[in-house]
Ligand SMILES: Nc1ncnc2c1ncn2[C@@H]1O[C@H](COP(=O)(O)OP(=O)(O)OP(=O)(O)O)[C@@H](O)[C@H]1O
């Protein structure tokens with residue numbers, strides 16, 4: 001059985017802003033689910049609906065099979081952490097963590113045990129007597145995490161909890177969160193618009209766009225098996241390169257034709273492309289799925305416009321029919337701006353329906 005289930009969940013603000021549109025989503029017990037998507041796509045609204053901070057316009061939220069849609073936030077057994085450090089500055093770290101436990105009418109002794117145990121896990125034991133105002137941003141956010149964890153909620157919601165931290169601390173906290181999750185086995189929904197954060201934390205990623213789910217999958221599925229152009233474009237840096245191509249069926253071959261190149265598609269995808277004969281579809285190629293060859297030796301020739309060294313690899317910006325495309329080179333050979341090169345496109349690519357943006361295969 002699903003642990004948390006959203007059915008037809010919809011939120012319309014002010015009778016016209018559709019923030020969440022008919023969302024269906026199931027979450028397993030113990031799962032770390034990440035909601036990922038551009039600003040305004042409805043991530044926070046989804047979380048607020050689950051936490052009960054916002055009333056759903058339509059749809060239902062079930063936790064362990066029971067509807068919680070009508071329940072007040074405090075009766076839902078759900079903890080939420082926000083982007084801003086929601087710790088109380090007038091209380092010590094200890095009191096911050098103990099507060100929610102007091103509300104639960106736990107005994108003083110049990111509270112003490114729980115606070116210390118949680119503090120140890122969040123690595124903030126030495127700050128228990130301090131005021132949060134005397135802590136760094138990262139330490140304060142640890143307190144917020146500890147406070148939410150201490151109540152052992154059925155569901156743990158985190159809305160961009162790391163976005164106020166500097167890049168290095170952010171990556172360190174990421175690892176800590178993952179450790180804490182493994183230790184506690186808590187069911188977690190985590191919001192971010194940072195795809196590298198999403199990829200490294202998630203059991204499954206939910207990619208959202210304009211209030212709807214574009215795709216749900218493991219980090220690998222989301223990257224290597226994109227279902228829509230939106231996902232192919234949104235996930236991956238640099239993003240997928242897109243080319244309008246014509247599908248031409250001649251004799252036994254299904255050919256892809258572009259002004260600068262053409263090739264026969266792999267046998268296993270011929271069937272799905274055959275019905276597009278004579279039509280334009282979109283070819284999507286990840287930047288690492290090109291090969292750089294000597295000029296004249298590839299599928300097409302191009303000129304290097306820019307070079308962006310990244311250490312482990314180099315991003316090479318090339319011009320194909322007046323459009324810039326970013327490709328990744330892991331070779332160690334010297335490339336120069338203005339240099340003519342040959343390009344090969346390997347068979348690991350996507351085809352999308354130009355109108356719907358959906359993957360053909
Ligand atoms: N209280 C509100 N009243 C009216 N419209 C709202 C309200 N809250 C959010 N919206 C709108 O709903 C849509 C979804 O907003 P939401 O905050 O869920 O996006 P988000 O994915 O969390 O974005 P971000 O990454 O910027 O935090 C947006 O168009 C937003 O302007």
Ligand SMILES: [Mg+2]
Nearest residue numbers: 043044045159
């Ligand atoms: Mg938000």
